[in-house]
Amino acid sequence: MSQSDSAAFIAGYPLKSHNTFGFDVRAQFACRIEREAQLMAAVRDPRAAGLPRLVLGGGSNVVLTGDFAGLVLLVALQGRRVVREDDHAWYVEAAAGEPWHDFVEWTLSHGLPGLENLALIPGTVGAAPIQNIGAYGVEMCERFASLRAVELETGAVVELDADACRFGYRDSFFKREGRDRFVITSVTFRLPKLWQPRAGYADLARELAAGGHADAAPSARAIFDAVVAVRRAKLPDPLHLGNAGSFFKNPVVEAAQFEALRVKEPEMVSYVQPDGRVKLAAGWLIDRCGWKGRAMGAAAVHERQALVLVNLGGASGAEVLALAKAVRRDVRARFGVELEAEPVCL
Numbered sequence: 001m002s003q004s005d006s007a008a009f010i011a012g013y014p015l016k017s018h019n020t021f022g023f024d025v026r027a028q029f030a031c032r033i034e035r036e037a038q039l040m041a042a043v044r045d046p047r048a049a050g051l052p053r054l055v056l057g058g059g060s061n062v063v064l065t066g067d068f069a070g071l072v073l074l075v076a077l078q079g080r081r082v083v084r085e086d087d088h089a090w091y092v093e094a095a096a097g098e099p100w101h102d103f104v105e106w107t108l109s110h111g112l113p114g115l116e117n118l119a120l121i122p123g124t125v126g127a128a129p130i131q132n133i134g135a136y137g138v139e140m141c142e143r144f145a146s147l148r149a150v151e152l153e154t155g156a157v158v159e160l161d162a163d164a165c166r167f168g169y170r171d172s173f174f175k176r177e178g179r180d181r182f183v184i185t186s187v188t189f190r191l192p193k194l195w196q197p198r199a200g201y202a203d204l205a206r207e208l209a210a211g212g213h214a215d216a217a218p219s220a221r222a223i224f225d226a227v228v229a230v231r232r233a234k235l236p237d238p239l240h241l242g243n244a245g246s247f248f249k250n251p252v253v254e255a256a257q258f259e260a261l262r263v264k265e266p267e268m269v270s271y272v273q274p275d276g277r278v279k280l281a282a283g284w285l286i287d288r289c290g291w292k293g294r295a296m297g298a299a300a301v302h303e304r305q306a307l308v309l310v311n312l313g314g315a316s317g318a319e320v321l322a323l324a325k326a327v328r329r330d331v332r333a334r335f336g337v338e339l340e341a342e343p344v345c346l
């Protein structure tokens, strides 16, 4: 190992600015990873022996309920480039530590459309495949080519394609069998040259129409601008109000359960899935239970989007989890629907 491969261990590291809820907790040790080789050096350091590990990118999909008694790997790998192109697509690679939104902007400014619907999603490129980020009619897996990851047990560098990542709705191999086993170091996206605008999502279509794009096919830049405007209007900026985006997944129920629910709640928002099951809008269910804008201590349900739980200032992870529990209880009691948390709770 060369001198530069060793990364500095910092004991008692404050994590407040490394989790978008802004919880004031500490890590027993933290290590900033700026080069891939530093990863295994950190993991194999005797001080880390036997300790649990946590990989943090932007910390936008995690609820830290207390101090972390282990090693936090702060993935700060940087770099982005077009790796190749063929007749059909450009292949663009970005290192795991790149902020997602900056990367989306960079692709557009280089004339590479395809990620515009995913503008302004908080977090890093490396975190994007873990929960298969999605918004306004596009999921990351539709633009995914492959990723590079380091297996922590062996130090092996692996390249995984979409099949291996087993993407689902806000889900992947890395949230299940692969959990805590790999650190993603870079992701390669496939951006088709035959670009088609994806502008059907209701909020997005409304915003585009308001901006004068009702008739003409909108450009990727127009979609990007509209997505940014919709998100700014609806979703709180973690820099001003701590949150982790949607706190719950939209639940999917059997068609029969949906039919029974619809009798009682004719206005229920729903999306029929290819397999016949029905996805419900968790935000609508929570809103309907009267939770929108309500607080429990310093944790609250956001006033403009009930799917987002926020830290009003000084909340602990435990307070947010208590609020989440109360919300789930009410949704279960009223609709018989179980809500599942989207972020990883530690």
Ligand code: EPU
Pocket: 134, 135, 136, 137, 201, 203, 235, 244, 245, 246, 247, 248, 249, 250, 269, 281, 282, 283, 284, 287, 292, 304, 305, 306, 307, 342
């Ligand atoms: N709704 C309400 N009240 C609310 C919130 C929503 O009635 O408080 C209704 C809306 O009127 C709409 C429906 O519920 O009819 C769906 O709401 P919206 O379009 O805002 O989307 P969502 O289902 O709440 C999902 C994603 C978001 C993503 C948007 C846009 C999940 C868990 N969330 O939210 O993703 O930005 O669609 O595509 O799938 C995230 O994952 O962190 C995230 C923000």
